[in-house]
Amino acid sequence: MSALVACDLDRTLIYSPKAFWLETPDPEAPSIVVSELWNGVPISFMTRESERLLIELRSQAVFMPVTTRTVAQYQRVQLPGGAPAYAITSNGGEILVDGVPDADWRDRVRAHLTDHTAPLDEALARFEELASPTWILKTNVADALFFYSIVERDAIPAGWLEQVEQECERLGWTVSLQGRKLYCVPRTLTKHDAVSEVARRLDGPLVLAAGDSLLDQSMLETADLAFRPAHGELDDEGFTIDTLTVTKRRGILAGEELLQLMTAAVVRGR
Numbered sequence: 001m002s003a004l005v006a007c008d009l010d011r012t013l014i015y016s017p018k019a020f021w022l023e024t025p026d027p028e029a030p031s032i033v034v035s036e037l038w039n040g041v042p043i044s045f046m047t048r049e050s051e052r053l054l055i056e057l058r059s060q061a062v063f064m065p066v067t068t069r070t071v072a073q074y075q076r077v078q079l080p081g082g083a084p085a086y087a088i089t090s091n092g093g094e095i096l097v098d099g100v101p102d103a104d105w106r107d108r109v110r111a112h113l114t115d116h117t118a119p120l121d122e123a124l125a126r127f128e129e130l131a132s133p134t135w136i137l138k139t140n141v142a143d144a145l146f147f148y149s150i151v152e153r154d155a156i157p158a159g160w161l162e163q164v165e166q167e168c169e170r171l172g173w174t175v176s177l178q179g180r181k182l183y184c185v186p187r188t189l190t191k192h193d194a195v196s197e198v199a200r201r202l203d204g205p206l207v208l209a210a211g212d213s214l215l216d217q218s219m220l221e222t223a224d225l226a227f228r229p230a231h232g233e234l235d236d237e238g239f240t241i242d243t244l245t246v247t248k249r250r251g252i253l254a255g256e257e258l259l260q261l262m263t264a265a266v267v268r269g270r
Contacts, residue, residue: 003061003266004202006088006195006219008211009069009077011178011232013054013255014044019179021231021251030253036077044077046255051080053259061266062205064088064198066191068176068183068215070142071101091185091215092194093145105197109189113145117186118171120144126167127184130160136182146173146185153180176214176233185215192219206269210258220244225265229254 011019014035022029033051036044046054057063058081066088067074074089074096087096093109095102124147128139135155141147161182165175168184176183191211199207209216209223212232217239220226226243228234231250240246245265247257 003206003208003269004195004199005057005061005063005262005266006066006191006198006207006209006223007063007258007262008191008213008216008219009065009067009074010044011212012210012216012229012258013050013065014046014077015252015255016044016179019231019251020045022253030256032252035079038076045252047252050252050256050259053256053263055080057259057263057266058084060263061208062086062202064195066195066209066211066216066219067091068142068148068185068191068213071096075099086198088191088194088198090143090145091183091189092191093143093189095194095198105194109145112188113186116188117173120146123147123168123171123173123184123186126171127164130164130167135160145189146183148181148183150180151177151182153177174214178213178215178233183215190218191216192222195219196222206266208262208265210262225262225269227258227261229258 007013031048032045033048034042035046063084064086065084068091069089071089071094083099085098095105135152137150139147139149168175172187174185174187207223208225209219210227211220212229212234214233221241227245229247229250245261247254249257
């Protein structure tokens with residue numbers, strides 16, 4: 001394959017019901033299929049057309065999910081065409097090869113974090129000093145690399161998020177608010193480093209990248225061609241670069257459009 005497609009999952013390729021943003025009458029809505037179960041309950045979806053388009057894209061390029069999800073959370077996702085040969089989880093902390101975490105990459109990432117950022121325990125302790133149960137419902141540690149909280153967005157007081165961002169910046173960490181999840185991640189733990197490693201192993205293919213959040217930004221900036229939906233953190237920030245294409249649609253239909261755009265770009269690049 002001459003192209004590598006690095007694609008974020010949540011709110012880029014797959015969608016929770018709250019992120020569908022369908023504006024058509026229900027009888028005219030697209031057919032929707034389940035992409036993920038949690039405790040037997042469907043929680044993530046894509047359109048049936050997206051399934052077809054993804055199978056087509058996978059016949060034209062190396063398709064690689066790139067997500068901030070942990071390994072266990074990623075493994076719940078069922079993509080058409082079976083498990084991809086490569087996947088990146090934990091915001092770049094893990095590279096999965098045929099579903100198995102690459103031990104060498106894992107060791108390199110953790111050694112790099114030890115040398116360049118404040119440790120997880122220190123960042124988490126400072127965050128918990130600033131947090132309040134009024135708007136922080138639960139905090140989880142992800143693969144011993146970073147942490148995220150389930151938040152009540154409407155209850156977050158003015159200025160609090162900026163205070164967290166300043167503290168994280170001081171510690172060498174970064175903050176991303178995606179829906180009801182607030183991520184605190186070491187600044188040097190990036191998706192784009194892991195994507196670059198896989199591209200190196202594939203002998204330097206054309207790299208396409210798609211994502212919607214601030215944690216996807218560097219991945220989009222370093223790709224040969226970048227794509228994002230017309231929603232999410234990057235859209236809120238008005239993020240744009242010369243190599244970027246933005247969908248006309250938002251929500252689950254933007255997932256369809258992204259797959260159409262990326263497949264067309266791969267075919268043109270041949």
